Amino acid sequence: MRFKMLKVCLSIMLIASVAALAACSSKNNESKTSPSASGTQPASSSSGAPSEAKKEPIELVFFYPVAAGGSIREVFDALAAQFNEEHGPDITVKNVFSGSYQDTLVKVKTGVMGKDSPDLTLLSSTALFELLDMDAIMPLDDLIAKDGGDAYVNDFYEAFLANGRTEGQLYSIPFQRSTIILYYNKDLFRKAGLDPEKPPTNYAELVEYGKALTKDGTWGLEITATDFIQWMFHAFALQNGKNIMNQDGTEMYLDTPENVEALQFWKDMIYEHKMMPTGATAWGTIPTDFISQKTAMMYHTTGNLGTVRNGATFDFGTAFLPAGKQYGTPVGGANLYIIKGLPQERQDAAWTFIRWLTEPERMAQFSIDTGYVAATKSSYDTETMKKFTAEFPQFLTARDQLEYAASSFSVHNQGEITKVFMSELQAAIVSNADPAESLKKIQKAADEALKQYHN
Structure with missing residues (x-):
């Protein structure tokens, strides 16, 4: 009788152990297939050992x-x-x-x-x-x-x-x-008696060509006086031999004789040589003016080369920006x-x-x-x-042209300085203010904005 009771007890214990093992196995399998707290699902290797977790997309x-x-x-x-x-x-x-x-x-x-x-x-x-x-x-x-x-x-x-x-x-x-490049209308060059394969290479030629091309409702040259006006001025400064800032973005050099001279040349093309329009010539409309032949030449980003290529119905060329004392363009x-x-x-x-x-x-x-x-x-x-x-x-x-390129205007507190920079350049270009006074005001604003970065 005792022996029978012992067999029954052993059977009950064996059944309980199997059930417990089954429950444990079920729980472990569930943990392998359920998402973890981070949302990933740990993968299993063919041997049953866990492998590297699959990454979330x-x-x-x-x-x-x-x-x-x-x-x-x-x-x-x-x-x-x-x-x-x-x-x-x-x-x-x-x-x-x-x-x-x-x-x-x-x-x-x-x-x-x-x-x-x-x-x-x-x-x-x-x-x-x-x-x-x-x-x-x-x-x-x-x-x-x-x-x-x-x-x-x-x-x-x-x-x-x-x-x-x-x-x-x-x-x-x-x-x-990008860089700034010169775009020119070869057809209009021919009509003006200019060699279409020889764009202007220096300031004297730029003025000569610009005056010859200004006729019949077409300007010789257009340069923005709105957005990116400071980028264009930087080009003239580099061409005249003087950069406008240091590499660490802590100093600016604006009211120098070289930069005053550079800004004066830009103004002279408008007010003395009358080869450029007065007023706030807009960045966004200049390529349209060039494509519609309202201007024979333009200074603009190479980023618009695709637009000009697709839109122009005439033969056009591209060239380095004409040199002052040297070639130069900011990137x-x-x-x-x-x-x-x-x-x-x-x-x-x-x-x-x-x-x-x-x-x-x-x-x-x-x-x-x-x-x-x-x-x-x-x-x-x-x-x-x-x-x-x-x-x-x-x-x-x-x-x-990258051979003659320099890094573009970039300094600490740039947003604050740029507001004055653009405003005073527009005063000189659009309102015919004195270049020396305009650059002096920008220099003062830059010095104030950058003084905390001086050692």
């Missing part, structure tokens, strides 16, 4: 501006679609058109302050110090060191890298870059920045997108599609670029 928010004509928004949308097809669902990009360069800067700064910023942004290369002043961007050196290193960085033209560097660190990658356009404070996986994802955008073939095609200068040397070695420039040699003007 990342959607990057990317702000980009448009500062030239044409269909640049469509170009960016096509790039995002291609990237998402190649890298999704692990990494995808959500494009956000953010207006002009200034609009984009305001939106990025507002987003950073409100902790609702994009992950990365295409923004004016001159915004470096403003973004550093509010601790908004991260240096890219560690990401570069892990992926490309010096070989990657050295492929970019130095004139484009300069605006992204300070104190030994690189904070942005050149992408949508322009936008760089790629990663916002500071992102988790490492989002930094890595943003860097993946930047590296993808700046591959030689892709940068070459972006340059062809928009007119902006391809920022890397290797882009010009691609068959795509070689074929295009063989058919359209005007496209190489901006790249070749």
Whole structure:
């Protein structure tokens, strides 16, 4: 009897143990297939041992501006679609058109302050110090060191890298870059008895040609007196032998004899030589004036080369900006920045997108599609670029002019200084104010705004 009772007890214990094991096994299996607190699902290897957790998909928010004509928004949308097809669902990009360069800067700064910023942004290369002043961007050196290193960085033209560097660190990658170039109407040159294959190369020729071309309702030359007026003045300053700021963004040099002379020459083309229109000639309308032959020459960004090529019904050429004491132009356009404070996986994802955008073939095609200068040397070695420039040699003007280019106007407290800079330049150009007085007022404002950055 005892033996029977013992067997019954053992049976009950065995059944209970099996049930407990089954319950435990069920719980363990459930933990492997249920989402974790972070939303990821740990994967299992074929041996049953846990392997590396599968990463959550990342959607990057990317702000980009448009500062030239044409269909640049469509170009960016096509790039995002291609990237998402190649890298999704692990990494995808959500494009956000953010207006002009200034609009984009305001939106990025507002987003950073409100902790609702994009992950990365295409923004004016001159915004470096403003973004550093509010601790908004991260240096890219560690990401570069892990992926490309010096070989990657050295492929970019130095004139484009300069605006992204300070104190030994690189904070942005050149992408949508430009310089100011001279566009000229070869048909109107012929009508004026000028050689269409010999654009003006110096100030004396510029005045001579400009006066000869000003007739029949057409101006000889147009230069903006509104947006980017400070960019244009910087070109004249460089051509006359004097830069307007130091590389660290802590000092400006405006009321110098060389710069007064440069601004006076600009004014003389309007008021003495009468080869340019008076008034506030607008940045956005100048390419339209050139295409409609209301002006025979224009100073404008190479970023509008695609617009002119598609719109002009006449033979046109491009050339270096005419030299004063020397050739010179500031670079322009936008760089790629990663916002500071992102988790490492989002930094890595943003860097993946930047590296993808700046591959030689892709940068070459972006340059062809928009007119902006391809920022890397290797882009010009691609068959795509070689074929295009063989058919359209005007496209190489901006790249070749980089030999004489300098970094664009970029300083601390730039927003505050730019307001006075633009206002006083407009006073000189539009209202015929004294150049020396205008530059003295800008210098005073700059000194005040930058004094906290002096050692």
